[in-house]
Amino acid sequence: MKIATYNINGINGRLPVLLRWLKEAQPDIVCLQELKSPNQRFPIAAIRKAGYEAIWHGQKSWNGVAILSRKLPIQEVGRILPGDRGDEHSRYMEAIVGKMVIVCLYLPNGNPYPGPKFEYKLKWFKRLAARAKTLLAHDVPVALVGDFNVMPTDIDVYKPEKYLDNALYRKEVRAAYQRLLKQGWTDAIRNLHPHKSIYTFWDYLYSAWERDAGLRLDHFLLSPHLVPRLRNAGVDKAVRGWDKASDHAPAWIILK
Numbered sequence: 001m002k003i004a005t006y007n008i009n010g011i012n013g014r015l016p017v018l019l020r021w022l023k024e025a026q027p028d029i030v031c032l033q034e035l036k037s038p039n040q041r042f043p044i045a046a047i048r049k050a051g052y053e054a055i056w057h058g059q060k061s062w063n064g065v066a067i068l069s070r071k072l073p074i075q076e077v078g079r080i081l082p083g084d085r086g087d088e089h090s091r092y093m094e095a096i097v098g099k100m101v102i103v104c105l106y107l108p109n110g111n112p113y114p115g116p117k118f119e120y121k122l123k124w125f126k127r128l129a130a131r132a133k134t135l136l137a138h139d140v141p142v143a144l145v146g147d148f149n150v151m152p153t154d155i156d157v158y159k160p161e162k163y164l165d166n167a168l169y170r171k172e173v174r175a176a177y178q179r180l181l182k183q184g185w186t187d188a189i190r191n192l193h194p195h196k197s198i199y200t201f202w203d204y205l206y207s208a209w210e211r212d213a214g215l216r217l218d219h220f221l222l223s224p225h226l227v228p229r230l231r232n233a234g235v236d237k238a239v240r241g242w243d244k245a246s247d248h249a250p251a252w253i254i255l256k
Contacts (some may be wrong), residue, residue, distance in 0.1 A: 032106035035064025045161035059090035072098035083127035100141040110167030141225040156216035188220035
């Protein structure tokens, strides 16, 4: 089974890129972030024509998440991260896909630091940790998948010293990520590639793609049930170089 995550950065504007990648990569389950589309404009007809069913939680102009499945049935569990009834951001979706729980998430960026956006990010992280702990307690296979907007370690960023006061790399954010792992989650990509610099994002500015000045922001956190099934993981890096592509590249894992 191939599970992928892709921050599409505008699903309607980049639909040809998404459809081309789906055809070439043939993932079984896909988590998408930054749809930047209201629910009624989600391109479900094109997605179905490509062989996928989908559930989605859109929002005009920004945010938005979706889960796509090629063969397995999808049963939505929820689209609100518990802990803040006033939070209207479309950043979270939870579903049963086949016999496992898939959580698709788009964690807040948090910049600029310091400020209210950074504080919102830390609060969102606490809410995610609370929900993640509950999911582990259910003792079922679970994968937390998506754009976490965190570089967990210095090998996840091309120039760590440049990002010390960036909300993607601030010590508070990295500590929150580590606390999440200590609950019992496994970072799938880092589990298979413990010492390799792997990136999933390259900024549009300053020729970041051409210089391979990248960041690893997109992650798969697996519950203990899924770790023995993990066989491979990687990034479809070439997609970032396609015409009109997102600033992220699709990342993926293979489960037995």
